[in-house]
Amino acid sequence: MNVLNNVALADYTTMHLGGTAAHLAEITNHNELLSALAWADQQQLPVIMIGGGSNIYWKDEGFQGLVLVNRIMKYEDFREDFAEDDTNHYITAGAGENWDSVVERTVKAGLTGIECLSLVPGTVGATPVQNVGAYGQEIAQTLVSVEAYDRQTKQFTTIPTVDCGFGYRTSRFKVGPDKGRFFIMAVTLHLTKGNPMPPFYQTLQNYLDERSKVDYTPQTIRDAVIAIRTSKLPDVNLVSNCGSFFANPVVESSVFDELQLQYPTIPKWPQEDGQIKVPAAWLVENAGFKDVHDAETGMATWPTQALVFVNEHARTTANLEKFKQKVQAAVKQKFGIVLVQEPEILP
Ligand code: EPU
Numbered sequence: 319m320n321v322l323n324n325v326a327l328a329d330y331t332t333m334h335l336g337g338t339a340a341h342l343a344e345i346t347n348h349n350e351l352l353s354a355l356a357w358a359d360q361q362q363l364p365v366i367m368i369g370g371g372s373n374i375y376w377k378d379e380g381f382q383g384l385v386l387v388n389r390i391m392k393y394e395d396f397r398e399d400f401a402e403d404d405t406n407h408y409i410t411a412g413a414g415e416n417w418d419s420v421v422e423r424t425v426k427a428g429l430t431g432i433e434c435l436s437l438v439p440g441t442v443g444a445t446p447v448q449n450v451g452a453y454g455q456e457i458a459q460t461l462v463s464v465e466a467y468d469r470q471t472k473q474f475t476t477i478p479t480v481d482c483g484f485g486y487r488t489s490r491f492k493v494g495p496d497k498g499r500f501f502i503m504a505v506t507l508h509l510t511k512g513n514p515m516p517p518f519y520q521t522l523q524n525y526l527d528e529r530s531k532v533d534y535t536p537q538t539i540r541d542a543v544i545a546i547r548t549s550k551l552p553d554v555n556l557v558s559n560c561g562s563f564f565a566n567p568v569v570e571s572s573v574f575d576e577l578q579l580q581y582p583t584i585p586k587w588p589q590e591d592g593q594i595k596v597p598a599a600w601l602v603e604n605a606g607f608k609d610v611h612d613a614e615t616g617m618a619t620w621p622t623q624a625l626v627f628v629n630e631h632a633r634t635t636a637n638l639e640k641f642k643q644k645v646q647a648a649v650k651q652k653f654g655i656v657l658v659q660e661p662e663i664l665p
């Protein structure tokens with residue numbers, strides 16, 4: 319195991335901010351994980367595991383412990399313990415695999431289930447943590463189980479979907495008493511052979527209709543999602559950002575009705591439980607942060623998606639935090655809604 323010392327954490331988040339890690343190591347298999355943990359134990363160092371760094375950012379203080387970067391690669395087409403037939407297909411992917419490469423591979427194989435999650439940045443292991451979702455699909459819908467190392471029992475374990483505590487952009491791995499307890503090693507997905515079926519997410523359906531596309535295959539849907547995403551969202555490889563910075567807030571219908579009286583154009587997504595989800599991007603934009611380039615902090619909002627914060631020339635995480643507070647305060651003042659951030663601050 320190759321342990322690096324005094325590592326700039328800014329290189330391990332797509333926001334490119336943060337202090338220094340005392341130690342950092344890449345792990346590529348179970349044995350390397352165990353020896354890294356034993357090494358950290360010996361020196362009584364805390365341990366954090368990360369994937370691609372696209373949904374996290376680091377405090378300026380850095381981390382006086384060991385950061386493990388998950389590089390566990392695997393793509394298995396078949397698991398003996400699941401029955402295969404004409405419609406069902408299972409794959410297991412290593413947590414360190416690039417998520418979009420896995421999507422691409424399933425789509426090329428004509429499999430349906432994760433094509434709408436094309437181009438979501440980051441690694442496979444990160445997808446269950448925030449229950450990644452886009453264009454009407456979320457990982458909870460296809461996930462069968464998560465293979466993880468349980469730091470409490472010091473055993474590798476398989477966690478079925480029902481035990482993952484999934485909700486909108488959340489899971490047992492992200493919030494609650496088990497946060498930090500599991501290191502995700504692999505995920506198993508249940509995909510189907512055959513084509514995706516409408517109805518599709520409105521933005522996606524509009525895109526397809528405008529181009530008179532009626533051949534709905536995993537590939538045509540992937541192509542459409544890629545086209546939409548590229549036109550609206552910045553590429554994390556070129557522009558420093560962490561995707562959506564806030565989750566879309568869900569409010570009581572009475573709260574929404576009050577807002578709608580004042581702001582008749584406010585968009586809404588009614589939820590099954592009667593509550594109303596409001597697009598955070600709309601709130602941010604209408605609180606005065608559309609295409610804002612903040613000289614004081616060096617932060618900006620992406621011109622075509624106000625929910626994406628961009629690090630233009632911020633030098634510290636404190637700058638980002640300040641910008642975040644400006645946006646939160648403006649939205650709170652105008653709409654009375656407290657926006658909750660999506661990316662995780664580490665440590
Ligand atoms: N809108 C604005 N201004 C904008 C952008 C959007 O007012 O600048 C409003 C519009 O009313 C639009 C609505 O917001 O109809 C929704 O916008 P969009 O379809 O872009 O989706 P979103 O809710 O802002 C979510 C995810 C994205 C995901 C898209 C597409 C969250 C927090 N974000 O964004 O995920 O790609 O849907 O499904 O749920 C991410 O999490 O990093 C991410 C990019």
